[in-house]
Amino acid sequence: MKPDYHPNWINIDENKMSRGASSSLTQLWHSNGECPKGTIPIRRTTKEDVLNSVKIYRKKNFPKQQHASAYTNGQLYGTKATLNVWNPKVQKSNEYSSAQIWIVGGSFDSDLNTIEAGWHINFFPRINNPQERVYPGLYGDNNTRFFIHWTSDGYKKTGCYNIKCSGFIQTNNRIVLGGSISPLSQFGGGQYEFTLAIWKDLESGDWWLQWGSGLVVGYWPSSLFSYLSENAWMIQWGGEVVNLGSHGHHTTTQMGSGHFPLQGSGKASYIRYIEILDESSNSRTPNDLNTVVDQNSCYDVLTYISGDKNSYLFYGGPGRNKNCP
Template identity: 50%
Template sequence: MASCDHNRSPITRIFVSYLVLVLVSSSLAPVVLSISTDHPVQSNQTFRSAQELLKLKRIRTHLTRINKPPLKTIQSPDGDLIDCVHSHHQPAFDHPLLQGQKPQDPPERPQGHNPRNRVSESFQLWTLSGDSCPEGTIPIRRTREDDVLRANSIRRFGRKLAKPVMRDSSSSDHEHAVGYVTGEQYYGAKASLNVWSPKVADRYEFSLSQIWVISGSFGDDLNTIEAGWQVSPELYGDNYPRFFTYWTSDAYQTTGCYNLLCSGFVQTNNKIAIGAAISPTSSYDGGQFDISLLIWKDPNHGNWWLEFGSGLLVGYWPSELFSHLREHANMIQYGGEVVNTSPSGSHTSTQMGSGHFADEGFGKASYFRNLQVVDWDNSLIPLSNLRVLADHPNCYDIQGGINSVWGNYFYYGGPGNNEKCP
């Protein structure tokens, strides 16, 4: 080869070298391209699977923290698992300010509280089998991986994602139709409200009806206590109306949660599962099913207690959770709230209440009746200055009234998207 190469002219040798270079380059090119395209995909897949594994690990750690070891588990017809947990092992006592405590004894009811028409204790689906949690335990709806995965993040799971209160809500995706009182010192609130199964159009929307006990400004120091019923596909994975509680001491930023999904609310009742589905519900132009809720501050210990129906104490929000509510509330609010994500650029068709406007009246529209507040003397008194407000009255509206049977009352609700609703 060497002798032959020497016999070629310089031009021939240059041409042969160029030809060899082209052939070598063309044969290498596909290999180089193959490496550069395959490597990032493999890296991304590895990174993504590692991320998913880490997320699942965090979720399971979180579930271990909030799902306490049960003494007994009850299967609900709607698919829920209800765990009967020793009352002193409940999530509330994981709170740094509540560690080492035990549930307190019931306080004295407000004066003027005359229980009537005791509600059946079988108003939740999980109780229909006749099974129940033993004395000394509380029923807790078990949280599963799917519940947490539906949330935007573990940190936001079980929390409201915005400032869902009436003030300054015109610029929010939370819309309200509410009655409210303000300007005094309030130590509790009571009302009866009928339960419906409103249609919720998007999994990231909800529809609820509740009582708010509010104190502080509408800035970062807002304190609220809330209880009522809600339909929330994101939180519960279905469209059943469910009994719920909520609290926050910093305007929904980092404190508080729904139900028992964080440490805070102390449950004392073994017959009610907070977050469990309510049955029966009201039907349009048919039977009406309503529930009574009473929230009041224990004059002796300062805790805010919740009673369901006539005489069923659910539990309490410890005063240690709050700043302004350690003293009193400065606003009470009753009514409905909907999240409007504006799907496809138009107003949501998520219903509030029955999905019908207030002027349709009894049997068709949703209502709150027998509205009362608790005064400084731990007495239930009628409202004297009820105001009503609807953020978007063409979508959801409200009409108030007063009579000798229902006292202060209002009808409220609506269908959301319609020809008049923008």
């Protein structure tokens, strides 16, 4: 239940960390203790969970998703990055806001393979059948939560959030997938962050997930995937929202801190210390960061490559504003 291969990640220089930033995040359930060795923590199953089909939890291919993110291409075997954590406002049902990492293989047209991890808030499933019961999303609250997701067919029939379906194998008794995160970053105040690493085990072929400096959470078996059973061709970092809008107006759902990246450290959301595992399984800073921005008057991203040990980006925005009606 441990990876056979663990990358020799570049050490982060703690002296370069932003003033006021802290990695001392926890999950709220830790106030009640930890699970015994040999077990894993699982969110309590509610009546609503039972009444709703698992297929609801798979829905992620919304036609009105908007992104502000950066990516790199190549023959890739993993990534490591540090994300600061916020609690953006989400306007309405069926919308959500997330900050995440995407590991991508296959074609966007039909057979997309993805592995995803990060934090999100207030996801409400899109119900296509009006006869299906609607209830307050995955969690029923507005907390910022750690999440994972995967698919092997472009979100059609495979995959789900967290461990709502078979797939991801959890091996850690200290992390709840879907658990609330605390404390949260404050505009102009303290910044709180966590580091995620996702890499392909060169022995087993499985994709492993690690939180922080040493908490290996579990793995996605190689057998789940077609293209990702070999390697990824793209890795992406940034924000995503669903914009359903109303009466012809853009949603007011925020991305990240709810502020544009130009406002910089302490005000805008960031993802930093970005590293990749390349075709030689060497850990390095990406040589380039391309960007995806669907509507930069609503959400935007700025990327930076500083020396050979730090690639980072600021991203986010308020949604509807005078330039994004």
